[in-house]
Amino acid sequence: MIWLRRGLKVLALLVVLGAVAWFAAQRALGPKVAVVLPARREVVQTVVSSGRVLSPAEVSLGSQLGGLVREVRAREGERVTAGQVLVELDDRELSTQVEQARAGVLVASTRVGQLRTVSARVAGESVRQAQANLRAAETTWERQRTLFRSGAIAAAELESAQRSVDVARSQLQSAQIASAGSSAGGGDARVAVAGRVQAEAALRVAEARLAQSRVVAPGAGVIMTRSVEPGDVVTPGRALLVLLRDGDTELSMTPDERNLADLRLGQRAVASAEAFPDRPFPAEVSYIAPTIDALRGTVEVKLRVPTPPPFLRPSMTVSVEVEVARHPNALSLPPDAVRDAATPSPWVMVVGDDGRTARRPVTLGLRGERVVEVASGLGERERVVPSSVGAAVRVGQRVRLRSAEAAR
The missing domain is CATH 2.40.50.100 (RNA polymerase II/Efflux pump adaptor protein, barrel-sandwich hybrid domain)
Structure with missing residues (x-):
């Protein structure tokens, strides 16, 4: 009985010593951690913001x-x-004014026509008649002068013939002036044409008021x-x-001003309305405001929707994702594998060949929704400890690898 008790005590002591030794060995070997491996894949960086459908004009x-x-x-x-x-207003008075203006145009046009036809012919006949009268008077004066020189007539008769010539010449000049006035370029014709232009202008005014x-x-x-x-x-x-009015459908969003350097005109985007989240539609950046909203720290961006879906309504709330950059074969990690990613000095925790962790500064590139591009500072076969393991793993600590998962 005594030996049995002693055996149990020895066994318990051995169990305790074994447990202590096991925990000490585990502590010396380090904790088990899951690591991720960098992977090459396409990385797309986007700017996501909520916005609204703008009303056309x-x-x-x-x-x-x-x-x-x-x-x-x-x-x-x-x-x-x-x-x-x-909409139509009562236009009876305006219609009457249009009819009066049309009648005025007709009267003025008739006056111009008369000057160009009847008056011009009458004036031409008057000129020809005056020319014939002048020739007859000059012939009579020549005959009377011959008779006067031969002493057949008195000087009074020659003077009478001279006065007849002067009268005929004056009548010819008057007829020529009248003919010039009734011609196309004459004063009467110009007055008549001006009257017609004025009547036509009055008609246009009356028609414009009727249209109003x-x-x-x-x-x-x-x-x-x-x-x-x-x-x-x-x-x-x-x-x-x-x-x-119909017009190009536009969206308006106000992303943080920190995204301004990444935004460019013509960038492609995908938008979806909150009321129809399962029906996304394409859009394109068409305007970037030249100023910043100082109170909110945002910048207004407008996007054109080339083929708007029929369910879009003015002022509808939408979510917009603008593609600002794309690298087809970038070395990438999950976002939680990069520490201090928002600071100027991001780094990752890697497991070296000796089984100890080390701090590795890296340079980041594009930042996608699920992965982050590592532009430099990390090899493709490096084993990276994600930050999700918490503070249990320190830099320089020995660790054991549980599994290695490629970045997805």
């Missing part, structure tokens, strides 16, 4: 004239085309609001309709 439509509304041809939510008549009695769509779009009904009396400039 909203146009307030009104009349330049005041008056009674005769008809409203558009409803809220209705799609309209460019040039479509939306109709409110038309400046472009294709959708009527957002309607604040006028038939029978209303409107004043010039009052907004009657609001048109949401």
Whole structure:
């Protein structure tokens, strides 16, 4: 019985000593840790931000004239085309003014035609008649002068013949002046043409005012609001309709200003609406604001949507992921394998051939969603201890490898 008790005590002592020796050996060999291996793969760096769908141009439509509304041809939510008549005012008085202006153009045109035909012919005949009268008077004067020299007639008769020549010459000059005035370049013709131009201008003014009695769509779009009904009396400039014009669909996002150096015009992006997260659509950076929002530390970025999905609505919330860089064959690690990644001196913990950990400074490249590019400082066969093991492993500590997993 005594020997049995002594045997149990010895056995217990051996168990305790064995456990102590085992723990001491484990401590000397170091803890088991899982490591990751760098892997070459495509790394895509993106900038992710929330944003909204921008409304195309909203146009307030009104009349330049005041008056009674005769008809409203558009409803809220209705799609309209460019040039479509939306609102008509009472235009009876304006239509009468147009008819009067047209009559004025007709009268002025008739006056120009008369000068170019009848008056011109009459003036031409008057010139020819005056020329014939002058020739006859000059012939008579020549005959009277011959008779006077021979003493057959008195001096008074020769003077009378001279006066007839002077009168005929004066009549010819008057006829020529009248003919010149009625010609195409004459004063009467110029006055008549000016009258016609004035009448035509008055017609254009009357037609323009008549056109202003109709409110038309400046472009294709959708009527957002309607604040006028038939029978209303409107004043010039009052907004009657609001048109949401068709145009390029745009998104607006405000990423942190730290991303400004990575953003470029033309970069591709993928966006998704919060209401339809499973239906992403492509977009493209089309505008980067030249200034920064000092209060928020953000920059406004707009993106063009070349093929907008039908479910997009103005002011809808969207999530946008802009691809800013892509390296097809980059050495990469999981983000948790890089320590102090947000500082100027990132580093990784590697396991050397002697089984001890070491600090290895690295230079980072692109930073993707699941992996980080290691531009320099690390070999492809290095074994890296991720930071997820916590503070249990220190630099210079001996460790045992549990498994090695390639970066995914």
